[in-house]
Amino acid sequence: MKKYYLPLAALVLIAVVWFGILGFLGTDNGTFHGDEYRRPAFDFSLTDHRNQKFSLSDHAGKVILLNFGFTNCPDVCPTTLGMLGEVLDIVGDERAMALFITVDPERDTVSKLGAYIPFFHDRIVGLTGSQQAIKEVNDACGTLYSKEQEVSEEDYLVIHSPAVYLIGPGGEIVLRYPKEKIHPGKIADDVKRLLL
Amino acid sequence: MTMKKTLLVFLFFLLAAPFARGEAGISVKDPWVRQNPPGTSVTAAYMVIENTGATADELLGVSCGCSAEASIHVIEMGEDSMVMKEVPSIAVPPGASVGLSPGGSHLMLEGLSGDIKDNVVLELKFRSGARISVKAPVLSPSAAQKRSSHH
Numbered sequence: 001m002k003k004y005y006l007p008l009a010a011l012v013l014i015a016v017v018w019f020g021i022l023g024f025l026g027t028d029n030g031t032f033h034g035d036e037y038r039r040p041a042f043d044f045s046l047t048d049h050r051n052q053k054f055s056l057s058d059h060a061g062k063v064i065l066l067n068f069g070f071t072n073c074p075d076v077c078p079t080t081l082g083m084l085g086e087v088l089d090i091v092g093d094e095r096a097m098a099l100f101i102t103v104d105p106e107r108d109t110v111s112k113l114g115a116y117i118p119f120f121h122d123r124i125v126g127l128t129g130s131q132q133a134i135k136e137v138n139d140a141c142g143t144l145y146s147k148e149q150e151v152s153e154e155d156y157l158v159i160h161s162p163a164v165y166l167i168g169p170g171g172e173i174v175l176r177y178p179k180e181k182i183h184p185g186k187i188a189d190d191v192k193r194l195l196l
Numbered sequence: 197m198t199m200k201k202t203l204l205v206f207l208f209f210l211l212a213a214p215f216a217r218g219e220a221g222i223s224v225k226d227p228w229v230r231q232n233p234p235g236t237s238v239t240a241a242y243m244v245i246e247n248t249g250a251t252a253d254e255l256l257g258v259s260c261g262c263s264a265e266a267s268i269h270v271i272e273m274g275e276d277s278m279v280m281k282e283v284p285s286i287a288v289p290p291g292a293s294v295g296l297s298p299g300g301s302h303l304m305l306e307g308l309s310g311d312i313k314d315n316v317v318l319e320l321k322f323r324s325g326a327r328i329s330v331k332a333p334v335l336s337p338s339a340a341q342k343r344s345s346h347h
């Protein structure tokens with residue numbers, strides 16, 4: 001009778017380990033709240049709202065939230081920036097930051113962004129650059145934008161994606177949040193996981 | 197003679213009562229305005245419009261002493277884009293409450309005469325003839341975040 005204990009114990013141990021692994025894999029794949037959006041590591045150089053050159057590759061090791069917009073946007077862009085500020089507050093880690101890349105570089109100059117960005121959070125960086133440079137970043141992320149029918153030279157809106165992208169410590173885009181998945185607590189969870 | 201007059205006045209109020217109730221059927225709750233970031237002159241106002249009356253009503257227009265222009269906007273979702281569209285009105289069916297909230301329908305204020313703070317007063321005009329004046333607090337980004345996440 002006694003000789004059965006050992007195999008039985010071994011079986012129980014195997015089961016425990018097995019379900020442990022399954023559980024771990026399950027939580028590991030299942031708890032990202034954004035949509036998986038594996039895009040290879042990329043780089044870009046733009047000018048930030050403090051008039052400094054900003055290259056993504058200089059920030060390897062950080063987890064970066066990225067979003068596109070323009071300062072003349074009354075509703076969606078400030079809503080997203082407020083949300084990103086809340087995410088950064090929840091995460092509370094210097095290695096997390098957010099980027100706001102303008103899709104309206106003609107009007108969104110360095111000084112315009114310099115007044116606009118700090119209003120939201122001190123770890124949000126506003127970026128502008130040439131039309132070409134801005135387009136390249138959008139292409140790398142797979143986003144589209146277009147100027148809406150111009151009322152005048154000065155008065156127009158820019159149609160753009162409300163999505164937020166999450167760039168991992170290696171510089172690759174890991175996750176994408178479409179509008180309906182944007183929730184500060186959940187995005188903060190994903191950022192914390194990538195910082196582990 | 198005076199008896200007749202009193203009766204007439206009484207009759208007038210009796211007849212007018214349903215209309216007055218119709219107007220009172222519309223109310224505005226939780227209004228707020230997004231503080232405009234420095235260097236910008238556009239922002240948006242949000243609220244919940246409730247119709248407790250028995251008849252359909254419609255928000256027809258808005259104005260604010262704080263801005264040159266004020267208009268009603270809805271958001272249309274494209275494949276991967278959001279587009280604001282100005283609309284002439286927003287329906288408020290009987291018994292319904294219509295929410296204007298960030299990333300959705302909103303009242304857009306353009307040409308702000310300066311940076312807004314504390315409170316602004318919005319005048320809303322309805323098809324029923326109701327005119328509602330609401331005092332809306334101006335919220336900073338973090339206060340706005342708190343407000344939106346509670347709803």
Ligand SMILES: [Cu+2]
Nearest residue numbers: 074269280304
């Ligand atoms: Cu609008």
